[in-house]
Amino acid sequence: MKKWRCNVCGYIHEGEQPPAECPVCGVGPEDFILLTEDKQPKQASKRWKCTVCDYVHEGDTPPDQCPLCGVGPELFVLLLDDAVALTREAVSEAGLDTANSALDKISYGLYIVTSFKDNNINGQCCNTVFQLTSNPLRISICLNKNNLTHEYVMASGVFAVSMLAANQIETVRQFGYKSGRTADKFAGVAYVPAKNGCPILKNCLAYIEATVIPEKTVDIGTHTLFIADVTAGRMVANDDALTYSLYRSSKG
Structure with missing residues (x-):
């Protein structure tokens, strides 16, 4: 019996053909890859990652449009996953393409960043949330300009x-695989309003509220770096935090 893996969420299907639709994330058969007997995917010529939603496409060129978030090929980066021995030749060939593979090894957390506008709320997954200073207490987030949040x-x-806690991988799928412009990401999600009006997930590990410092907001091309003062926060549960590395390993 053949085994097929969804290239988006990691779901494994057994059968002579891939399924008509992934039961987990809903993509079609074109986003399934055939696994060999040792459960390692057959490698396509190249792998391309969407810098907005992290969808991975296999092929000689990036797709005309990301099937998850809709951005064009200019927002895909080439991934090089095969190990390369650290030799003088390898160093001389190092460039932006190989740097993207190296950056995948940086450790991140996974968070849900939320905000509002005109009585509407939205949220997205974000792995670039970090503390800057303790006095005053300031943090930073980095968001793609194409995102509704x-x-x-x-x-x-x-x-x-x-x-998020380590067992909240489904929450990542809820907030990371679709756009708030076409779907209500909070459908079926329990939340409470923060003091600043933004939604907080009721089953989160911890939360913080923040106010952006406009004069310190930085345009960095495709993204904006927001520097903000922390105004409130609280621990909710004493569990292990969900990391980006743990999430990636759970997909495959």
């Missing part, structure tokens, strides 16, 4: 960060 943070000047 970016628009809401720019408009309201506030956001909240819900930190």
Whole structure:
């Protein structure tokens, strides 16, 4: 019996053909790859990662449009996953393509960043949330300009960060595989409003609220780096935090 792996969420299907639709994330058979007997995917010529939603496409060129978030090929980066011995030749060939593979080894957390605009709320997955200073207590987040949450943070000047526990991988799929422009990401999700008006997930590990410092907001091309003062926060549960590395390993 053949085994097929969904290239988006990691679901494994057994059968002579891939399924018509992935039961986990909903993509079609074109996003399944055939696994060999040792459960390692047959390698296509190249792998391309969407810098907005992390969808991975296999082929000689990036797709015309990301099937998850809709961005074009210019927002895909080439991944080089095969190990390369550290030799003088390898160093001389190092460039931006190989640097992207190296950056995949940086450790991140996974968070849900939320904000609002005109009585509408939205949230997205984010792995670039970090503390800058302790006195004053300041943090930073980095959001893609194409994302709806970016628009809401720019408009309201506030956001909240819900930190996820290691067992909340499904929450990543809820907030990371679709756009708030076409889906209600909070459908079926329990949340409470923060003091600053942003939604906080009720089952989060911890949360913080923050107010953007406009004069310290930095345009970095495809993304915006928001520097913000922390205004409130609290631990909710004493569990292990979900990391990006743990999430990636759970997909395959």
